[in-house]
Amino acid sequence: MKKNILFIGGSSGIGLATVKLLAETHEVYVASRSSESLAGLSINHLPFDVTTDDLSTLDLPSELSGLVYCPGSINLRPFKGLKPEAFEADFKINVLGFVSCMQAVLPKLTTNSSVVLYSTVAVKVGMPFHASVAASKGALEGLGKSLAAELAPNTRVNVIAPSITNTPLADRFLNNETKLEKSAQRHPLKRVGKAEDVASMTCFLLSDESSWMTGQIIGLDGGMSSLNTH
Secondary structure (H helix, E strand, O other): OOOOEEEEEEOHHHHHHHHHOOOOOEEEEEOOOOHHHHHHOOEEEOOOOOOOOOHHHHOOOOOOOEEEEOOOOOOOOOHOOOOOOHHHHHHHHHHHHHHHHHHHHHHHHEEEEEEEOOOOOOOOOOOOOHHHHHHHHHHHHHHHHHHHHHHHOHHHHHHHHEEEOOOHHHHHHHHHHHHHHHHOOOOOOOEEEEHHHHHHHHHHHHHHOOOOOOOOEEEOOOOOOOOOOO
């Protein structure tokens, strides 16, 4: 069955990879700042900046079967150099941005709808220099589970927690073969994630095949969060 699915973000990285998988079979809406990468795809683009705009002012369909919140940050610095403003900025885009979008679309979510969020492996596995992003994504995980309980049984809410994925957001950490190989070796499966890996899981969570799954934090991380192969 063709569904109306809204992506907040979705013009690059994991969001774009997911949009490409769904564009031909569903009615896809992408609310994002840019649209160049979406050219040629059968989607509806809505100019939108999550940090400044109000989603409720956009021309959205009356019903939505899926919401995917893509905006995020990778702000990796030593804790001693992080000012409170850095934590506020990460919290604003990772948590408050989703809150405002979710409240705007809540009346539009249909029975058996699905919401997908993205966290990070660094919430479960303590990692140096991840204080700000882990704090905000940890809050997002808690929010996602709370909403899953509150909105059941009509709306499912699940969170994907990837390890580092080869996307434009992570480019500065993976922009040469040495960095790529070093990161790959930290994972039991000996490679970094691809946008398509996370896109496939996102599509599953949006589909009726995951209709008995909600409130989950899914560690899609090459085994990093649960295996020690060293």
